[in-house]
Amino acid sequence: MFDRGILLQVLWTSLATASFQVLLTIAFALILKVTKIWNFTQPALMGVAFYAMYVALNWWGAPLPVAILVGFLATAALGLVIECVGFSTLRARGSESITFFIFTLIFAQFVIYVLTLAFTTEPVFMLANMMSPTMLVGDVVVSTWDLHSILIAASLTIALLLFLRFTRTGQYMIAVADNADLAEVYGISKAQSYALAMLIAAIFITAAMYVFGSKLAVYPELTLHMMIFAVVSTILGGIDRVFAAAAAALGINLLQQLSVLVMDSRWQPLIVFSILFIAIVFFPRGIRLPARRVADGRAGTPVLDKAAE
């Protein structure tokens, strides 16, 4: 049952299936880092991204790249409406955090109901042909979908890392995330950074829904269930640490995939909920590695540690 071939296959499959979860986690964690808002409107954005691509492909007969572009434009437009109309109004009023929670959760449910009215609760596939060519690498079955999804997730994650570290706009976003009011004193527009964070999140969400939708069927309410994974990963990775959250998503997915070896698959979703409670009780600030020590045995300086994150 636990032979090397099966374990390798599970590892590979979990890496491939984690790709869309990594993308969704990064989108969620980035908005939280920059705007300090738990963006529970994400299921709405996920639903719009998927169904926009679905409509472009299946109703209009558009080619795949055009459909993906349509998906991104629709998601970005909705994201900007949420940020510029919803969040900014509530911020301007000095609303309590409970009002943000109510707005985000209810807005997500509103969009899910609209999508249900338009597309029913019936799960739909995005592509006409869901079969993906496979090849055997050693004992491991590798599909084209696996390679595509890993490539998309890896390239977008690296691109975001480079953007945040090496571009002026990315550094502005980090500055706003660290202290929005101080950043404004230095002439950085926090409103622009918030909007940009939403646009980047829209890219990641569209990519995630393309990866997910090119293999599995989607129905409107599913997006609400998918979001919980991103929330758990964000907590476990540590709030404010976008890439650690992505690593946590990989870890949780691996655990979930390995669980099929020991438990019935219908109970698999409970693993995420169990991890959620373990994270809240034992790792409310995320799992953090011990501070690196320099040659004389002292802990590294906080500034260096922060940069390393």
Added chain:
Amino acid sequence: MEFVGSILIQIGIFTILATSFNLIIGYGGLMSIAHPIFFALGAYGSGLLTQATGVPVFAGIAFGMALATVASVALALPSLRVSGDYLVIASIGFQLGLLQIIKNSEWSGGPGGLSNIPPLLHAVGPAAIWSYVAIVGFAAIASILIVRWLVSGDYGRAITAMRDDEEAFKGLGHDAVRLKLVLFGIGSGLAGLAGGLYGHYFLFVTPEQFEILYSAAMLTMVVVGGIRTVWGPALGAVLLQFLPQAINFLKLPSSVTGPLQGILFTGLVLLFLFLRPHGLLGRAPGARAVVQEDDPTEASVK
């Protein structure tokens, strides 16, 4: 008349639900989306106990309330020790996780639901319905009065102080977590009471009736009626019983009616959130010079 009685029973049950939700999110300032699952715990807990042991239905309902209270404390304690924000996250996981267990377990009837729940009143006909209306009405009024009593006087002042400035509240030596747990436990217990009354009236419950999306309906009652008002959620419950009936008169297919009701509920919350955040019975912050008679918390502060 049976139809009117049934509507009144549902209004009563939803008044209890909305009033208890208002206690949690309105007065307590605690955001939770797990209210439907505490409603479910009351319905399933009471239904299963009375079915399996034959204990009187009132004892079953009390058990359902206790189950919902204990579960709510188990949910809130770890998250509130960290931060209030974690409660909403934990509540989403709790709602989805527990519903997953109910759907996949044989003891709960699985996705097909739990049937043959013993009735509270064994008599049939109009007399039985009106008796049930009286019982539910009594429970609804009692819930409103309990909440009114809780948010009045010294306790009400403590709740307001905790919600408005938790650090200062703790600085004065008060235990904010304990106060939040009490509010959350009582609110969830009342949701369990509503669940018990619901199960023993309809005699059949399914997991679908307690999905996370139903939290939108509960929020609508609270936000539209008036968050942090004693009678607002009851008004919201009345409105939300009549609005779906209006949609039903359109004779649309059920695949359209369900989402349309959802759009109406959530749309109303969004509209009120931006255009009239204090709801129908609440007063805008600018109107605070006048004592808010409907909000004992505010009145007592003054």
